[in-house]
Amino acid sequence: GESVGLHLPTLSVQEGDNSIINCAYSNSASDYFIWYKQESGKGPQFIIDIRSNMDKRQGQRVTVLLNKTVKHLSLQIAATQPGDSAVYFCAETFTGANSKLTFGKGITLSVRP
Amino acid sequence: NAGVTQTPKFRVLKTGQSMTLLCAQDMNHEYMYWYRQDPGMGLRLIHYSVGEGTTAKGEVPDGYNVSRLKKQNFLLGLESAAPSQTSVYFCASSYGREAKNIQYFGAGTRLSVL
Numbered sequence: 001g002e003s004v005g006l007h008l009p010t011l012s013v014q015e016g017d018n019s020i021i022n023c024a025y026s027n028s029a030s031d032y033f034i035w036y037k038q039e040s041g042k043g044p045q046f047i048i049d050i051r052s053n054m055d056k057r058q059g060q061r062v063t064v065l066l067n068k069t070v071k072h073l074s075l076q077i078a079a080t081q082p083g084d085s086a087v088y089f090c091a092e093t094f095t096g097a098n099s100k101l102t103f104g105k106g107i108t109l110s111v112r113p
Numbered sequence: 114n115a116g117v118t119q120t121p122k123f124r125v126l127k128t129g130q131s132m133t134l135l136c137a138q139d140m141n142h143e144y145m146y147w148y149r150q151d152p153g154m155g156l157r158l159i160h161y162s163v164g165e166g167t168t169a170k171g172e173v174p175d176g177y178n179v180s181r182l183k184k185q186n187f188l189l190g191l192e193s194a195a196p197s198q199t200s201v202y203f204c205a206s207s208y209g210r211e212a213k214n215i216q217y218f219g220a221g222t223r224l225s226v227l
Binding site for chain 2: 036043044046100103
């Protein structure tokens with residue numbers, strides 16, 4: 001079946017370094033992707049999104065890259081800070097009346113001081 | 114700015130007991146969702162609603178019922194709780210059915226069924 005998955009369950013980075021979190025998706029019909037951040041004890045929080053007609057989108061300290069050829073999505077966090085420690089989820093959906101978000105399993109980002 | 118509010122935050126039930134989780138949103142969103150989150154797994158959709166008075170099944174609907182009597186509220190009911198329903202439950206809402214379907218989440222309800 002279709003699925004959204006993450007390559008690594010955990011990622012440990014040094015404070016100040018850049019972080020790259022990867023995500024693979026398998027539904028070729030997906031045309032909209034979202035990254036969520038979930039801090040301990042809280043609900044997922046929207047970070048950034050990208051449509052399939054784009055291959056890159058930048059936010060504040062975050063960049064999402066989309067490679068439709070290999071169905072790959074990545075989230076880059078510049079100058080990682082302790083406050084970035086959280087679980088990150090990618091999610092996919094497609095344009096349509098009954099479209100729903102499909103979430104990946106999540107990857108934990110741990111920032112070392 | 115309240116956003117999406119879930120009550121209660123924590124609950125412990127005995128097997129066979131019933132309870133209702135309440136979700137309220139103040140963003141005038143059409144769509145509302147209930148998810149469960151289990152260790153090592155992503156969010157799984159239980160039920161959702163595309164508008165007041167409507168509900169639909171998601172990926173894992175068995176053992177749960179929902180109601181959307183008011184646009185701002187979405188209730189999740191467990192008629193006879195089972196240990197397999199021990200989980201963290203999240204409610205979310207979104208503006209509508211467009212592809213730009215950003216969902217906004219509540220803080221979650223941690224439920225333990227003994």
